Amino acid sequence: MSTGMPLPRLIHIDDYASVLGEPQVEELRTLASRLQGRTVQMVNSTAVGGGVAEILTRLVPILQELGLAIRWDVITGGNDFFDITKAFHNALHGGSYEMPPESFEVFLAYNEQNLARLQMEGEFTVIHDPQPVALLKARHDQSGHWIWRCHIDLSRPNPTVWQFLEPWVNRYDGAIFSSPEFSRQLSIPQYLFYPCIDPLAEKNREMEPEFVRGTLERFSIDPARPILTQISRFDRLKDPVGVVRAYRIVKRYFDCQLVLAGGGADDDPEGAAVLAEVQEAAASDADVHILNLPPWSATEINALQRGSTVIIQKSLREGFGLTVTEALWKKKPVVASAVGGIPTQVIHKHTGLLAHSVEGTAYQIRFLLSNPAIASRLGEQGHEHVREHFLITSNVRRYLTLFLHLLGSS
Numbered sequence: 509m510s511t512g513m514p515l516p517r518l519i520h521i522d523d524y525a526s527v528l529g530e531p532q533v534e535e536l537r538t539l540a541s542r543l544q545g546r547t548v549q550m551v552n553s554t555a556v557g558g559g560v561a562e563i564l565t566r567l568v569p570i571l572q573e574l575g576l577a578i579r580w581d582v583i584t585g586g587n588d589f590f591d592i593t594k595a596f597h598n599a600l601h602g603g604s605y606e607m608p609p610e611s612f613e614v615f616l617a618y619n620e621q622n623l624a625r626l627q628m629e630g631e632f633t634v635i636h637d638p639q640p641v642a643l644l645k646a647r648h649d650q651s652g653h654w655i656w657r658c659h660i661d662l663s664r665p666n667p668t669v670w671q672f673l674e675p676w677v678n679r680y681d682g683a684i685f686s687s688p689e690f691s692r693q694l695s696i697p698q699y700l701f702y703p704c705i706d707p708l709a710e711k712n713r714e715m716e717p718e719f720v721r722g723t724l725e726r727f728s729i730d731p732a733r734p735i736l737t738q739i740s741r742f743d744r745l746k747d748p749v750g751v752v753r754a755y756r757i758v759k760r761y762f763d764c765q766l767v768l769a770g771g772g773a774d775d776d777p778e779g780a781a782v783l784a785e786v787q788e789a790a791a792s793d794a795d796v797h798i799l800n801l802p803p804w805s806a807t808e809i810n811a812l813q814r815g816s817t818v819i820i821q822k823s824l825r826e827g828f829g830l831t832v833t834e835a836l837w838k839k840k841p842v843v844a845s846a847v848g849g850i851p852t853q854v855i856h857k858h859t860g861l862l863a864h865s866v867e868g869t870a871y872q873i874r875f876l877l878s879n880p881a882i883a884s885r886l887g888e889q890g891h892e893h894v895r896e897h898f899l900i901t902s903n904v905r906r907y908l909t910l911f912l913h914l915l916g917s918s
Contacts, residue, residue, distance in 0.1 A: 519708045521573050524901055527707050539908040540574035548578040549630030553639035555582045556803035559703055559830040560636050560659055566706040566900050581626050583640045589618040593639045594778060599666035601825035612672055616642055632911050641676045653914040657684040659827045661848045662692050686828045687849045703828040705837060706900040711806035712837055715814055723811035729797055734764040734877055737816040739809055739831045741770045742782040747822045750866050752789045757870035762877050769799040769812055813838050818876050822869050823847055833898045836890030841883035843872040859890035
């Protein structure tokens with residue numbers, strides 16, 4: 509039995525025909541044929557960790573293969589900058605904002621530093637999330653097309669932070685949101701782009717059962733007993749401590765195990781503190797497996813998800829929740845919080861089960877463990893839901909269509 513690491517392989521646009529069908533792949537080629545050589549620049553705040561980096565890791569090569577001249581730049585900053593942008597992130601999700609007033613000047617100063625370092629010359633520039641929003645200053649004489657791509661739930665933003673960011677956002681040519689509920693009243697056009705996963709990437713492609721089993725055993729997880737898993741970076745908004753509490757309730761009824769697997773992102777300074785909180789909450793329970801994985805652990809995450817009995821995503825606030833998308837694609841029954849973009853994916857009692865509390869999460873997990881046939885049906889229906897709406901090729905199609913629209917309106 510081999511449990512060696514599968515070798516990564518190159519993925520080409522034609523490979524997606526096996527998932528989508530040849531007509532959909534040909535549609536992408538037709539759309540891209542009118543954009544050959546057009547320059548595109550994507551800018552975000554981290555190259556590893558988090559859903560934005562994962563999307564760009566696959567989106568950029570596909571657009572390159574389709575003939576667009578696309579580049580991906582990552583802004584830099586000191587610890588003070590990322591402390592501020594993490595506070596922005598939490599505040600935009602509805603939390604309080606307690607940074608000193610000069611934090612806004614520090615934020616703008618780092619954007620100025622990145623302006624001096626980066627060449628902002630694309631015909632289409634897509635700025636991801638708040639961290640690089642002020643790079644718009646590079647635009648002169650309304651040249652090019654600038655889009656702000658927001659991956660955050662802005663349905664209830666802290667007014668102090670939003671009042672600072674809103675004037676910047678309104679200077680863009682348009683804004684992209686992950687859900688209709690996330691959008692704001694803006695003076696610019698708004699577009700809906702669901703975040704997506706790559707079905708052929710290491711994290712999502714099919715695996716041999718022997719490799720899955722070997723990965724579980726390597727982490728001292730018993731494949732013979734039920735496995736509850738949450739895959740997320742260690743972030744308070746993902747509520748990993750709440751997951752431990754839900755597991756303890758389920759444990760009274762089922763001899764199960766809990767896996768909390770994830771890591772940090774380069775632009776998230778709170779990860780270590782949250783990890784320590786989770787370790788304290790787990791205490792000495794040998795059936796709680798806390799795995800702080802490095803960014804290159806896509807294969808291990810794939811195996812952990814495929815080896816799990818139930819996947820959990822107990823977020824308190826959420827942008828979209830690509831770990832939910834990944835679990836549904838793997839035909840796993842999912843119990844998730846009804847926050848952010850999760851209800852777009854988890855249609856209650858059709859593609860998964862929604863919960864609103866620790867006790868509710870535990871109840872839904874117990875239901876699935878008691879009803880494996882229902883759990884299997886939810887997994888099958890979840891897989892089809894992802895195939896129809898949340899694969900990376902859908903993102904490619906939307907970007908190509910948006911670029912063509914912007915060209916036609918200029």
